[in-house]
Amino acid sequence: MKRPVPMSLARRTAALLLLCCTTLALANLPASDLPLGWLLAFTLPGATLGLLRKKAARPWDLALLGILLQAGACYLALEVEGPMTRPAALACTILPPLAFVTTRREESDLSLGLFLSFCVLLVGIILDGIHLPLIAAYAGASCLSLYNAAHLTARAASRRPAPTPSERPRLGDVLVSSGGIALACLLSAFAIERALGLLPSPTGPRGSAVSSPTDSRSTSRTVGLGESFVLGGSQGVLAELRGERLLRARSPDGSPVAADLYLRSGFFAVPGLDRWQTGPLTRTKVPSTVPFVLRPPEPRVPVETLRFERLAGSRNFVFVPPDTCEVRGLEGLYGDAARGWLRQEEGLPQEVYEVVWQRLDGLPAGPLDPNAASQGLLSVPDGFDRAPFHELLEAWQVGDPPRTAMERIAAGLRRHCRYDRSEPIGPHPLALQNFLFAAEDRRGYCMHFASAAALMLRLRGIPCRIAVGVYGGEADAEVDGARSYGSQHAHAWVEVRFQRRWVVFDPTPPAERGRRAPIAAEPAPASEAPDAEAAESGDLLAETFDLLTRPWLLAVALLLALLTALWPAGSPRPAHGITPTGAKSARRLLVRLLRALADAGHLRRHGQTLESFARELGRQKRLLPEVSAAMFAYQEVRFGGCRLDAGRESVLLRGIEAASGLRAMANRD
């Protein structure tokens, strides 16, 4: 037997849901900024006031009581907890009214309470980052609350407090519909959040990673392609991207440039928890007529040539593939051949250069370079707390063999952290600590993945450095086979030093590298990077999830949902016998009849019914029997459910003829 939902239950549910929303919003506030004592101090007086609202005689008494309670609570909290942080103090101004409307339970309090709790939730997010379960629970509760509020509003509008048993909605029906709506809201919120990321921001287009070089010189937050990379900061490196085009790469023979090409412009070898730096370099300079040789070509491996055209954004950076042999065609080129670091002198206009390189993915790299430690490739930051890193490494079962270690670190990072194009947020002072050790929502972008992976590799004795440059790119619209790279393709990865060469190891989730590249062009990482194996071994579920949560896919889904909703509803399906057959034809004949009567001087007034018009004609002795019969025939068809058969049609036609005869009569009169 289905149980009905009584009206009082709906009101109680509304109050309960508002209480849920308020509690979840308060739970989202960080305890470090807002200790429990202060939280109680800002909520208990308001809640007490709300409960006493109906008992207090005068509003001024209530206000005075509220002031006294609040002042006392603040004094006690200050004594017990001490001062709280400044942002929390500002945010706390919302808490007393929220507690007040939550407990007062008047009709208008539901909307107000939802709004205030949403503000508190946002404050919590700003102060402490996103705690996904809490926010999802809040979104669900608020949707249910809105659902309930809509029902209560309709009930209040009808001014019928007690529905009859037959009118009461069934509990199962209510649960299914409200649950479905809440779930739809959650999915929509997720889809909209992802789809909004597609909007190109005027203050910073979204990309996959690293910042522009201009800022590396102009501000103290030198990031990305410059000589150091600062992790963290209020805006993050993405805010400094300007979306400018960096370079175009093409083969001299016109063959297409691979989409999975890593193009390095620099590296960072000196580690830090908040900043990575390039480290010592041995710079040499060569004349423009002589190629800058980085290493001799490997025998029996084809040598390829790439021609690069530097565009405005790339300044004096020189982008090269990982296994570059030599660079030619640039005037004022200098660099460190052993480390693969290149620059061009400032102010020189030459924008085109060629790179000779080999794809050494298939060749064995040999053991780890024993001299790497002397080059500082195994160093870790000063004051570095290794214990939590070791805990993670043990939890991920990262062993000593380099390939296995790289593979497990990449897989562990992808499980442990979430890729997001924003700075990590959490209780820790450093971005990397928040990225790895925050309680919830450990998020970060490629530089955080690379930094964490590099530190873990070094802790396992694997020499490595962080390389920065561009990755992915997009097919050039002007030159066939060429690829264009912009700052949105900036990327960071790890290069592991083996005895024979550097091996690219990219811990960033494959789906997040080069976000603007087509899916088909999503490459497996170059060389022997373990990502390919990880992908193959198959986090198929994660890959599918990545695909399904693509912003463009969700944007298309949202668009389709909107179009479906906007699709015209069409005319109602006529019930059997509702629409009389031939009513339109009868109407046309009636219009002719009325026109004939109007010509004879008998104009039907606006709004006058046919019966009234006929009566008026009768009073004027102008209602001919044929006209009367025609009107009756029309009424039979229009309202009587009769068909417009030949008999009725002839009656209508005779009526029209008779009405035309009236004109002649009128002329004779």
Add this chain to the structure above:
Amino acid sequence: MATSSSTVELTLRGRVVAWLATLAAGASWLGDDANARLAAAMLAAPLLVDFVGKQRRLHHAEVRLGPRRTSAGAPFSERLALVHRGRGRLRDCLFTEPRTMRSEPPVLLPTMAPGVPTTVGYRARSLQRSHVLERVFVLVSAWPLGLFRTRAVLSVTADLITEPARVPLQAEVVQGIAELEQAPRDRTSLPGPDFHSLREHLPDEDARSVHALRSASVGMLVRRVTQGRIPRTVGIVLDLRRPPGRSNTSARRFEWSLGACASLVAYLRARAAQVQVLVLDQAHTRFLVKGPAQETDLMTLLAEASPAPHHTLPGELFDEFRRLEHCFWIPAGAFLSSPELAAMSAHATVVGGEFE
């Protein structure tokens, strides 16, 4: 059944949420801020879900009801059947008839299953004298989240005849009828009035004639109708003509006059008199009200009546009225100096002559 499509509009709550979502989305776009993006998504999601899940086929509902006759301003109880011809179940719909439910709250229909007639009963009051052939209803729903509101206008072909509002008769009119009663023409009749029939008691009537036993047995107030002390046929001339040279008439006076005519007819009929009514509009309509059928026709005519331009009348039109012992002249069009009225002044009582 004529129908129109449903329209969707934002409610006040929806407008606030939409503004906040727009601001948050703008902030996330300008500042590229993930928190603002999340806020925008959380605000926009209920809007999107509410818009997509909105009940857009409210206009597929069909109203079934019969003809209704009432007098202006008088409350009545209406019962009708509402059938949803769409596919899905309709929830939390508010049903109202703007013409008759101005001061009444809408009726809440919690659920409407497709194809199942729902009986709707409500109190209504038609304020304006009229005769409408098509009644218009409005079905509104804010389900599920109350951020958007769907509104559908349902039209159904059904008569709603709103007769003129009954008005209290002037003292001299009632006095005139009473004097006629006190001076019966037939001295052979019994001293008291003869019982004629029972009829429904109207709210503004003197309660002393209510038949207590019959009222208790039938469950509604009924009153005695007596006969024998009033002239059998009383004449009423309802003059809808305007005075010469005037193109408009006081609507208040006109409506009052129609109400007075209706009240007078009801008053006389309640006393078992026949009423000879002559309505002077563009044409001349004559009614001999002997029973409910003629009374209904007359009331329908009064419901549709409108002021008529001035025109002269043939003298023989009033011959029949001159033979009546008494008649009432109601100058609804404010034409008080009618020569026909002057000719009948000896045995005609003017109703509403000093109205203005």
